Amino acid sequence: MFAYELHRVAHAELVREAAAQRLGREAARAAKAARRTGRHEPEGRVSAGKDRYATVA
Helix, strand or coil: CHHHHHHHHHHHHHHHHHHHHHHHHHHHHHHHHHHHHCCCCCCCCCCCCHHHCCCCC
16 A cells, blocks of 8 residues: 555656646747747848958958
């Protein structure tokens, strides 16, 4: 009986951990989507790096 209770406790802990990981992934996905659509821009962002202009001879 004791082994069965230990099994149930371990199972419940694994289920809680899986739910927490799932919630974390969903929150990260929602945050990414909010960043993408939160600016109401007609087109996507253009990054301006060091290579923006060509080097002139």
